[in-house]
Amino acid sequence: xxxxELIYKRRRTLGIxxxxxxxxxxxxxxxxxxxxxxxxxxxxxxxxxxVHILSLDxxxxxxxxxxxxxxxxxxxxxxxxxxxxxxxxxxxxxxxLRVLAKHKFES
Numbered sequence: 001x002x003x004x005e006l007i008y009k010r011r012r013t014l015g016i017x018x019x020x021x022x023x024x025x026x027x028x029x030x031x032x033x034x035x036x037x038x039x040x041x042x043x044x045x046x047x048x049x050x051v052h053i054l055s056l057d058x059x060x061x062x063x064x065x066x067x068x069x070x071x072x073x074x075x076x077x078x079x080x081x082x083x084x085x086x087x088x089x090x091x092x093x094x095x096x097l098r099v100l101a102k103h104k105f106e107s
Contacts, residue, residue: 002038003042004035006060010055016054018032018033021054024049048083048087049087058082059076
């Protein structure tokens with residue numbers, strides 16, 4: 001199942017209109033339609049908002065089936081933890097991860 005299909009099915013299951021989802025995300029109805037048809041790629045911020053608004057499993061969103069086994073247990077735990085942070089905390093965590101990846105610290 002693609003991310004767009006997941007968003008579409010969950011939105012319909014919850015009885016949320018595209019307009020209501022767009023308003024909750026701070027985007028347009030057209031953008032939500034594009035997401036559901038896999039014609040647009042959401043930002044990390046939008047993905048995180050979708051997880052909260054649609055009560056999605058973060059693992060399904062951040063490690064879709066197309067990515068293989070869904071990541072290591074440590075990667076899965078990071079995704080679960082980040083999904084429960086506030087938006088400013090998520091942005092700070094993402095910046096920390098970017099710095100670490102850039103410098104490729106070794107243990």
